[in-house]
Amino acid sequence: MKRSQDSPAARKISEIRAFDKITAIDGVKLESTTNYFAPLEGVIDKEVKVDLINRGGITRSVYLTPVSQDEYHELAWRFRESKTQGTVDQLSQNQVGYIALQQISAASVAKFEDDIKVLSQSKRALVIDLRGNSGGSEHDRLLSILSRKPYVKHSPRLGSGGSDAPWAFAGPIALLVDEYTSSDAEIVAQGFKELKLGEVIGTTTYGAVIGTEKKIMADGSVLSVPTVGWFSLSDQNLENLGVTPDHHVALDLSKADRGEDNQLAEAVSRLMSKLR
Secondary structure (H helix, E strand, O other), X not given: OOOOOOOOOHHHOOOOOOOXXXXXXXXXEOOOOOOOOHHHOOOOOOOEEEEEEOOOOOEEEEEEOOOOXXXXXXXXXXXXXXXXXXXXXXXXXXXXXEEEOOOXXXXXXXXXXXXXXXXXXXXXXXXXXXXXXXXXXXXXXXXXXHHOOOOEEEOOOOOOOEEEOOOOOOOOEEEEEOOOOXXXXXXXXXXXXXXXOOEEEXXXXXXXXXXEEEEEOOOOOEEEEEEEOOEOXXXXXXXXXXXXXXXXXOOOHHHHOOOOOHHHXXXXXXXXXXXX
């Protein structure tokens, strides 16, 4: 068993260890033919008993409060982002910041703006990771934040100085994309290129940018109707085409199996070359 950072199991760190095996949940023994999800149905935010056995054969029981699938994915995402920032810090001697966006939603962009405020004061360059981003509708707001430029510096009598607006990032930026970057995230990538905000690195995006509207039919079925297309400034239809990165770097699966991210490493390397 592995614990996700900040998960209910992680909060029981003194009772649960990596490689413990779950043998039962609320009295339901887990065999090879058992539906593992059945004992967890309807128990979100309710305490359940989990029986464990370690590699030494010692058994014990702990009590956990399960979270929803959405909460789990959020925990996993935060863990990945924290771990990746650690990798970026190592590769860049703490000079490059890292922000990953799951969606281009209002909440995600608001958090992004908060992160920019912090990183603009502590990092010299920035990696923005849109790999796997499924889109949203806030591309204009996100690109507006990235388009801001510092216009003056200030130095308070107490504390450290900075620039106005303090949330404007003045250093070089790299944008990571892949074949799973889709919808509004592709609009962000295209805008990033057109506005010359930095370099796009990775693989060509998914190519699914058409805006649709759902129509309810007389029999109750739902029909998705295309309502808007998206094109580059040179009139290229981005649907089924996607956004081509400035530097094509495919994910090296052999390195990924070892926990390495060659696309991220390429982005950091290119940013570091600009800082020299």
